[in-house]
Amino acid sequence: MELITNVTEYEKLAKEKLPKMVYDYYASGAEDQWTLKENREAFSRILFRPRILIDVSHIDMATNVLGFNISMPIMIAPSAMQKMAHPDGELATARAAASAGTIMTLSSWSTSSVEEVNSVGPGIRFFQLYVYKDRNIVRQLVKRAEMAGFKAIALTVDTPILGRREADIKNRFTLPPHLTLKNFEALDLGTMDKTNDSGLASYVAGQVDRTLSWKDIKWLQTITSLPILVKGVVTAEDTRLAIEYGAAGIIVSNHGARQLDYVPATISCLEEVVREAKGRLPVFLDGGVRRGTDVFKALALGASGVFIGRPVLFSLAVDGEAGVRKVLQMLRDELELTMALSGCTSLREITRAHVITDSDRIGRSRL
DSSP states (O other), X not given: OOOOOSTTHHHHHHHHHSOXXXXXXXXXXXXXXXXXXXXXXXXXXXXXXXXXXXXXXXXXXXXXXXXXXXXXXXEEOOOSOGGGTOTTHHHHXXXXXXXXXXXXXXXXXXXXXXXXXXXXXXXXEEEEEOOBSSHHHHHHHHHHHHHTTOOEEEEEOSOSSOOOOHHHHHHTOOOXXXXXXXXXXXXXXXXXXXXXXXXXXXXXXXXXXXXXXTHHHHHHHHHOOSOEEEEEEOSHHHHHHHHHXXXXXXXXXXXXXXXXXXXOOHHHHHHHHHHHHTTSSOEEEESOOOSHHHHHHHHHTTOSEEEEOHHHHHHHHHHHHHHHHHHHHHHHHHHHHHHHHHTOSBGGGOOGGGEEOHHHHHHHHHO
């Protein structure tokens, strides 16, 4: 295999290797896919203001998330059905994350159960939760995640209905017959019916609770002592509500541009959320991160860390656990390089003054 020098190169290789239905499911966004492109392009409009003549012989990238020490501010986002990418699926991803000293978030719709993922050994893991209409299912699932040693719940709040993913409709996407949604297998909810459009969209319409509202965060707090991260916040108004209802953290996310098209890139929403949070809870960024420079930009705009999704899926498809390890290492190395060339020796030295955004340029042009 040709030497892979950056994270993006895995996508082309994954496309060559995966069945079209699977690649399209992982890669595509909603409708016109404007937000999918913008999640990446918005990073390219943020430029650096590096500082020079600073001793950068030692660079510390370690950080703390919800009381857990990790090696770097780069974590793994929840991505569904990873055994479509590689036979080891989520188990390989969990091992790679633990090896890198960082956090993995397991999707509710994983093809390995919480118990199976726990069995790979030690590691800091969060559990992503969809709230089903049957709240007893939610209670059971959260309790199982707790028992399996998961340390936080990442509550997805942007999916009362599945976004219109036209590639999945064309492909009549469904979970391959040899796989199940393992966490739901015992509940007879582990498979998807074949339909004339997207099998996942039909599954969501049948199972996921559209009545989910802010009061349900309070309800979740009555069934678990785990901290609850709210995943899918993109505005100041919802940041205020997340704080009011006791969220432990916010993940600024547009669901990988797979829900509502023509929402801004997450990196474009980040500063609004951070300003409203005022340090009262940590804010993380999910979406579009492909370079260590992207990580630095997010940190400079106030993120406490970032989550990566598609790079994990594509590297898993290409080279299993070793691929995921390599993606995490490449991003770590690139972040270290960016910090050194910007004159930062620790994460707390990365400040808003290290970057220039579109709004900065507009402000300056008015002066």
